[in-house]
Amino acid sequence: MSTVCELDYRGLPPEIHCPVCGSEITGTLDIPCEHLLFSYVYEVGEFSQVPERINNEYGDKIDELEHSEIEDPPEKLVNTIDKDSVLCLTVTTTGISCGPVSSTYSVAFDFDPPEK
Numbered sequence: 001m002s003t004v005c006e007l008d009y010r011g012l013p014p015e016i017h018c019p020v021c022g023s024e025i026t027g028t029l030d031i032p033c034e035h036l037l038f039s040y041v042y043e044v045g046e047f048s049q050v051p052e053r054i055n056n057e058y059g060d061k062i063d064e065l066e067h068s069e070i071e072d073p074p075e076k077l078v079n080t081i082d083k084d085s086v087l088c089l090t091v092t093t094t095g096i097s098c099g100p101v102s103s104t105y106s107v108a109f110d111f112d113p114p115e116k
């Protein structure tokens with residue numbers, strides 16, 4: 001079973017690095033390492049940084065999740081992938097700009113990616 005972990009931060013969104021190899025995940029649209037499964041920004045409602053192997057296997061599911069009103073699409077996707085080695089971090093940041101602002105994004109990792 002995949003694990004979902006929700007984290008709350010105050011202030012600017014933290015940089016996320018891969019917990020396996022340390023590659024920087026946020027601040028790029030590339031797929032920096034083999035452990036990353038996807039990222040997802042709730043305000044945008046789209047999965048990004050999806051590697052080809054995930055797109056090939058779960059593309060239909062991703063499409064379905066992006067076009068439904070379902071809650072927590074990243075959680076639904078990692079539950080579909082359903083591997084013990086998968087961790088999804090959902091980070092919510094809150095702060096004050098011109099009033100209170102909040103943003104949420106998810107990144108998912110596979111600690112045991114398939115051999116190439």
Ligand SMILES: [Zn+2]
Nearest residue numbers: 018021033035
């Ligand atoms: Zn990595």
